[in-house]
Amino acid sequence: MIKKIAVLLLVFNCSISYAQSIKTDVLVIGGGLSGVAAAIQSARSKVKTVLIERDSILCNNLSGKAMEYVLADRNSPSGIWDEFRKHVVDRYHKTPGYDTIYNDPLKLEPSIGAAILANIADTVKNLSIELNTSFTNIVKDGDRWQVTVTQNGKIKTIKARILIDATEKGSVIAKAGATYVSNDEWKINDGTNAYRTSIAMGSFRPYRPLDTSQYKFTYIPSPEYCIPIRDFLAKGVDNLLVAGKQWRQPTNPFTYLRANLNLGQAAGVIAAYCAFYKTTTANLNVRLIQGELLDFKSCLLPFDDIGVDPYWRAIQQICATGMLKGVTEEREHHYVYTVLFMPDSIVTTAEIKPVLLETYTRAFLWFNANKLDKQFTVGNLLSFISELTLTEPDNVRKSMSRDWNSLYHFTSKFDMNRPITRREFAILANKFLNPFARTVDLNGRLVN
Known part of the structure; x- marks a missing residue:
């Protein structure tokens, strides 16, 4: 009788242990704009993806009900940004005075934007979203990352081939022991060949007061830029990608809303490539990754007249x-x-x-x-x-x-x-x- 009880307890303990361990291809840490876009794209590229977010909702930095304007990066249709934009226009097109002209600045309530992205994510197969979940430890175990997380007071382990750091401060990079992250946005005509590997893009629109008649300003030139593949790779470790706010972006997420979505989508494709081909970030095929982005209508280069x-x-x-x-x-x-x-x-x-x-x-x-x-x-x-x-x-x-x-x-x-x-x-x-x-x-x- 005692032996039977011991066997049952062993089976029960094994079941608990199994329930607390999640195995996936890609793990995205951080549920902001870039993190949600990365998770959506990774899953759409047909690999199993988990997104964890410490807050109770996704895109928690999109809050408030006052209308905000997306000024930079507003024109070019591209991937998830274009999908998001169409949902916003559909939501507001019957609102009196709302302008639906494509190259007009997009305006929306932040909370509506967050809800739209969450709804898109909910429809994606191969994607699991874990809210109220914080990571506490990260170690490399063979060809997988082992991430310890806490969810509602319970400890779980997530094992993933690829990690995407979509946190606001690059917290995953530091915890994983990465020593350096490239941090360059490349101008289109900068004399290098970096543009040939571009997988994301954006533009900078500096703040200007509406009335400048009383002031004299000297502005820094603000060219559009592309972001090459190598700038998504953490240095010192394989299979750790970057898609967070270490891109020197301002606090207001609307300033670079499209750029953040593009960054996430691009990171999602790189992660899916590594997971699908069971390879590492040291062996990336630039053209295959770019081709996958083009399959999903995401621009490599920012042409405003196309x-x-x-x-x-x-x-x-x-x-x-x-x-x-x-x-x-x-x-x-x-x-x-x-x-x-x-x-x-x-x-x-x-x-x-x-x-x-x-x-x-x-x-x-x-x-x-x-x-x-x-x-x-x-x-x-x-x-x-x-x-x-x-x-x-x-x-x-x-x-x-x-x-x-x-x-x-x-x-x-x-x-x-x-x-x-x-x-x-x-x-x-x-x-x-x-x-x-x-x-x-x-x-x-x-x-x-």
Whole structure:
């Protein structure tokens, strides 16, 4: 009888132990804007995800009922931000005086914004949300992180392949023993190749008083920026990602609402990649990660003049290779800049030649064999396509003449001698040259 009781107690204790241990692919710590977005995206990328938040509600920093305006990052449709924005407009569109024009500053009550994000998260499969849950310890156990948490006075253990630190102060990084987190936002045209690995974006809009007539101000230039993959990686440990407020963002979450959602979504994709392929952050495939973000309509680069376009992805991919680059222009007020793709502008030989030579070994022979003018023509591109694809030039010309308007829906007439526009070049180069397929490292350098 005593033996039976002992066996029952052993089974009972094992059951309790099992109930207190959770195993998942990705664990997101911190239920703010970036944390919720990271958890949503990770789960949507089909890996098991757990989000823990110490408060009783998600996005607790979105509080209050007074209307707030989203001024920075308001224009470009991108991923979860665009989904969130549509929900906000649906919520308020019948409100008298509410402006639903897309490029008008988005306004909403913070509590409504928090509720919308929570509702989106509730609909996502593969996602478990644990509220009133704080972490107390983090250790690495083999290929998994073992995180001790407290929930309503009870101690639990969560084992995860990937950790995402979405806390306000980078608390997870410190607890895990990471020694450094990269903290750079890269300007679009900063002379480096970092933009080639961009997976999130944003813009800075400095505060200005409504009435400046009585004051003199000197403003720091405020360019739009992109955030490369390497800036999501903690240094000193593998499989720990960063998506919190260590990005030097201000206290008011509305100042960078879209940027926070973009940061979280990007971190979620990296985490899902590592979990799905059972690999580490030391072995990331930049193009696969960027491709997953594009699958979910999340922009890699912030072009304010490219909205709804059937070839939006082609433009993003070509510009991520550096074959075409955005043009920075001043907007609205002095020192506030926007990045434009300028789809109808003409492609110059000088801007595309360096990247073509870097990307394709046969490009050297082609440039030596062809005398080119300053402006790159439709015929020049078709000739290069013929060279790279080993297709007869006449066959390329006939095919393009047939498909120019009917398949690609270009509004111009097919003319081999006409300078090619940036949009036309992006669409055709993406399809026939496919430079986005070339592997790049975390610094944006091509890998042979």
